[in-house]
Structure formats: structure tokens, C-alpha cells
Amino acid sequence: MEPAEPPSPPCPTRLPWDFHPALTEERLRICARMLANARRDALAMASYELGDDPWSVGCRAFAFGRHRLERAASSGDYPWLEVLxxxxxxxxxxxxxxxxxxxxxYRGAAEEPTERTLKRQEVEVQQLSLALGEAAAEGLAFRLAVETDGTGRVDRVVFLALRGEDRVECFWPVPLELPAAVAAGSGVQLRLIADDCYTGPDEAASRPSPLPPALPRRKPAATSQQRPQTTLF
Structure with missing residues (x-):
């Protein structure tokens, strides 16, 4: 008789809104799309001929994602979004x-969060305890994992609820409603949505910048040898 295999760990069954009603599907979709669009823009602006590489593109994608969320939070259009x-x-x-x-x-595999990803900031712990209570917030961290393919494009964004170092209480891929695949040979990822009233680098670059207003012409100073001219009407 063959020995019985150990039972596999149960899959997380809780959904984001089971932890807190503020974590609605619509809100998570908006945040995930902003992060996906930020990486799209970073890829569109990459110049590998001038030395860009996955590391520099990743840094730019993080900065773009942070900026999109900050801009959305300060716009007043998303009263449920704040920067802590x-x-x-x-x-x-x-x-x-x-x-x-x-x-x-963070960018990386949702199934393999790193020690850096799991690390919680002090303000994060305090806010989570305020929202859930100290007992429910013990060791808990909420993360959005931005997974990419070999070209750096977004495959999916996963919402995670992580407890400690090895316990996953929620694993929920956020629906992004991806458009048709990018044409073969194109290095630019299509926009997922037109969020926060920003058209992206491609469209912005196609519009010529307005010229600055012309400075008033400076009149030469009159000298003793120069007589003022009379203007005829």
C-alpha cells in the first residue's frame, strides 16, 4: 500500500472586500490599471540605444505608478484614495x-513575495490597526503584485493579503480588461484605460508645445546726439 500523499494547502478563499468594505472590486481595478498604465508608459519611453535596461525601466515604472496614484489622490475625483x-x-x-x-x-511574482515586499512600514502598521483592529491586523500586509512577461509588459496584477512570511490569505487577480494584443514588432504597449485624464507619452509627444509669448521689443535709450522721431498717422 502506497503511503498517502500529504494534503495540499487549501487555496485562499477570502476576497479583498472580506477584509474591509473599502477594498471594493472597482477601486482595486482603478488602482491596478494605473499601475499597469504606468509600466506601459515607462516601456514606451525606454531608449535601449542610450542605455536603458530592465532595471532603469523598472525604476521609472515605479516612479510613474507612484506619481499616477498621487495625482489621482490629489485630484479630488477619487475621495477614497489617499497617500500615506x-x-x-x-x-x-x-x-x-x-x-x-x-x-x-511591487513588480514581481505574486506567488513569491520577497522579504523586502513583506516588510511593513510603521505608518502602514498603525493605519492597518486603525482600520481592522490590532488583532485582525497582526502580521497582515496588503500588496498589489504587478507581474510582467519577458518583454516587461504587464501580464496581470494580483491583490494579495499576506500574513507573516508564509501565509497567503487572499490571492485575487484584478481584472484589467486588456485590449487586443500589440501588433507584432511594436515596442509600445497599448493603453488599458484612459485614466486620470492623462493621454500618455505618445499622444503628448505628438502635439507641438505652444511657443512662449514674444517679449516686448526694448526701445533704445535716447542720447544727446539722437533726436526722437515723430510718428506720422
Missing amino acids: DDSAHFVFVIGGNGNGVPVRF
Whole structure:
């Protein structure tokens, strides 16, 4: 008789809104699309001939994603979105009235979060305890994992609820409604949505910048040898 195989760990069954009502599907889709569009723009602006590589593109994609979320939060169009920490440890909050849920994002495999990804910031811990209570927030971290393919384009964005170093309580791929595949040979990823009223680098570059207004012509100073001229009408 063959020995029975150990049972596989159960798949996470909780959904984001099971943790907190502020984590709605619509809000997570908006945030995930912003991050996906930010990486699209970083890829579109990459110049590999001048030395760009996956590392520099990744840094730009992170900065673009952070900026998109900051701009959306300050626009007033998303009252449920706030920025808690605008440093390199960027933390944003989903939910208003000071009772929102802190979330961070990273690029990498959702199944393999790194130690750096799992590390929680002090302001994040405090905000999570305020939103969920100390007992429910113990060891918990919410993350958006931006997964990419070999070319750097976004494959999917996954919402994660991680407890400690090895416990996944929520694994929810965020629907992005991706458009048709990019044409073969094209190095630019199509926009997923037209979010936060930003058209992207391609469209912005195609429009000529307005010329600055002309400066008024300076009149020469009159000298003793120069008589003022009379203007005839």
C-alpha cells in the first residue's frame, strides 16, 4: 500500500472586500490599471540605444505608478484614495475618513513575495490597526503584485493579503480588461484605460508645445546726439 500523499494547502478563499468594505472590486481595478498604465508608459519611453535596461525601466515604472496614484489622490475625483507615505516605501490608502486600508505595490511574482515586499512600514502598521483592529491586523500586509512577461509588459496584477512570511490569505487577480494584443514588432504597449485624464507619452509627444509669448521689443535709450522721431498717422 502506497503511503498517502500529504494534503495540499487549501487555496485562499477570502476576497479583498472580506477584509474591509473599502477594498471594493472597482477601486482595486482603478488602482491596478494605473499601475499597469504606468509600466506601459515607462516601456514606451525606454531608449535601449542610450542605455536603458530592465532595471532603469523598472525604476521609472515605479516612479510613474507612484506619481499616477498621487495625482489621482490629489485630484479630488477619487475621495477614497489617499497617500500615506510618499517616500520610496510608497504606501497609499483605499478608503476615506481616516479609516482606510494601507496598500503597497511591487513588480514581481505574486506567488513569491520577497522579504523586502513583506516588510511593513510603521505608518502602514498603525493605519492597518486603525482600520481592522490590532488583532485582525497582526502580521497582515496588503500588496498589489504587478507581474510582467519577458518583454516587461504587464501580464496581470494580483491583490494579495499576506500574513507573516508564509501565509497567503487572499490571492485575487484584478481584472484589467486588456485590449487586443500589440501588433507584432511594436515596442509600445497599448493603453488599458484612459485614466486620470492623462493621454500618455505618445499622444503628448505628438502635439507641438505652444511657443512662449514674444517679449516686448526694448526701445533704445535716447542720447544727446539722437533726436526722437515723430510718428506720422
